[in-house]
Amino acid sequence: MTAAAVPPQNLDAEESVLGAMMVSEAAIDPVVLDVRLAGEDFYRERHRFIYAAIRDLYERSEPVDALTVTEMLTSRGQLDDAGGKELVGSLASTVPAPGNARHYAQIVKKNALLRRLLAAAHSIQQSVHEREGDPRELVEQAERLLYSVAHDDSSSDFRNLAEILIEEIDRLEAQSKHGDALTGTPSGFARLDQLTGGFQPGNLIVIAARPSMGKSALVCNIAENVATKANLPVAFFSLEMSETELAHRFIASQARISADRLRKGQLRRNEWNKVVKVCNHLEQAPLWIDDSSDLSMLELRAKARRLQSANGQLGVIILDYIQLLRAEDSRIGRVEQVGQMSRGLKILARELKVPVIALSQLSRSPEQRTDKKPILSDLRESGSIEQDADLVAFIYRDEYYTKEKTERPGEADLIIAKHRNGPIGDVPLAFMEQYPAFHDLSRETAQPSREDDGSWDEAV
Numbered sequence: 489m490t491a492a493a494v495p496p497q498n499l500d501a502e503e504s505v506l507g508a509m510m511v512s513e514a515a516i517d518p519v520v521l522d523v524r525l526a527g528e529d530f531y532r533e534r535h536r537f538i539y540a541a542i543r544d545l546y547e548r549s550e551p552v553d554a555l556t557v558t559e560m561l562t563s564r565g566q567l568d569d570a571g572g573k574e575l576v577g578s579l580a581s582t583v584p585a586p587g588n589a590r591h592y593a594q595i596v597k598k599n600a601l602l603r604r605l606l607a608a609a610h611s612i613q614q615s616v617h618e619r620e621g622d623p624r625e626l627v628e629q630a631e632r633l634l635y636s637v638a639h640d641d642s643s644s645d646f647r648n649l650a651e652i653l654i655e656e657i658d659r660l661e662a663q664s665k666h667g668d669a670l671t672g673t674p675s676g677f678a679r680l681d682q683l684t685g686g687f688q689p690g691n692l693i694v695i696a697a698r699p700s701m702g703k704s705a706l707v708c709n710i711a712e713n714v715a716t717k718a719n720l721p722v723a724f725f726s727l728e729m730s731e732t733e734l735a736h737r738f739i740a741s742q743a744r745i746s747a748d749r750l751r752k753g754q755l756r757r758n759e760w761n762k763v764v765k766v767c768n769h770l771e772q773a774p775l776w777i778d779d780s781s782d783l784s785m786l787e788l789r790a791k792a793r794r795l796q797s798a799n800g801q802l803g804v805i806i807l808d809y810i811q812l813l814r815a816e817d818s819r820i821g822r823v824e825q826v827g828q829m830s831r832g833l834k835i836l837a838r839e840l841k842v843p844v845i846a847l848s849q850l851s852r853s854p855e856q857r858t859d860k861k862p863i864l865s866d867l868r869e870s871g872s873i874e875q876d877a878d879l880v881a882f883i884y885r886d887e888y889y890t891k892e893k894t895e896r897p898g899e900a901d902l903i904i905a906k907h908r909n910g911p912i913g914d915v916p917l918a919f920m921e922q923y924p925a926f927h928d929l930s931r932e933t934a935q936p937s938r939e940d941d942g943s944w945d946e947a948v
Contacts, residue, residue: 496606503535506538512586519590522590523590523593523597526600529596530596531603533569541557541560541566544560545560558576558577612630624786631793672687672689674713676717680902680915683911683912683913684907687843688909693844693878694848694881695707695848695882701885702926703808706917708741710845712738714804715774716770716773716775720802721799723805725806729808738775739767743762743763750763776795784815785813802840803843805843806846807847815829848873851867860884860888862882883900
């Protein structure tokens, strides 16, 4: 094999990091906890055996040196595979400087990353040569492979339950000390956050309703709250409204002025001052909008990966709405197409460890019943959305079905119909026709005055 054909590796660094860990106990923590060196990061197989023995001794709180490592390998029948007693001893006796263990480990880690990148490139090249799919699919597969290489530390594998329990107990203890009931991304709606504990990473949240119930208004408010109050990055895919329409909604909601008069430019001087102030505030918000009207699931996933790679962990991904995604395979039925889309969104949520909120249209079934409130079966025409979703919520407004005066004018219910991780219930919301915003009635909120001057009265 020629030198050019040898994958990236540094055997001296591998030997040095192993030797340092056997010579100095202080060298182990930086390698295991800081660099997070894994057995598969070693190029030479015998080094993987030795590292596994060191890790096991360390996790058992037993002494780590050439003798104990040799004994561990012997008990496992791996001493010969690891190079024998003499090799293990030589690693401990020839390490250049045990205090540089972290640096040696970083060299090993970098070479391992290069090898994974090389393997991904070969896999991509082979897929292209053999034409294993449509070009768009191959591009998405390539991006997924490269993303997994870049985020190799977050890749999933079998984990012992004990490790998971230790992490979870530590998290719960810290949460208890801070008195914070939120474990996920806050929606900004008190009652909803009480029920959900915040939107959880890896969860698919579906908000469904009949047309004109206010789905877009609600997720716009959630996007505002996450980006401006929690200061977490938001990816907003709007297949229905343009970026300009969304900007108008955000400004009107934040400035608490009439959206209609904002669009027409019919604002008073004091209202323009509000608009300028709100725009300056929104400019700082980590809120990204994609209003591509012709977007496929593959393209959405690729864009979300790129955004997270460039801007750090996303707080939430919002899609308005599922049924407007372009199907990749036009030969299959619509129900199966939508089912593939919902599964794709769930996979994306798990992959990026971010909550995904997807809006969905409901069937006409509620309108054919005496009780118009939607139920889970109304989603059946939407593929496997109900099965894929961790949380399903319906927006329901009495005013939609009757012109008569209702007991709760201007209000809506967010009906939590399915919650895989907690309770279900209703969240009362005030919906302002003039102002494109929902307001949580479970706490004090600002309410618009009856005067049409853009001013608001504070609720007491």
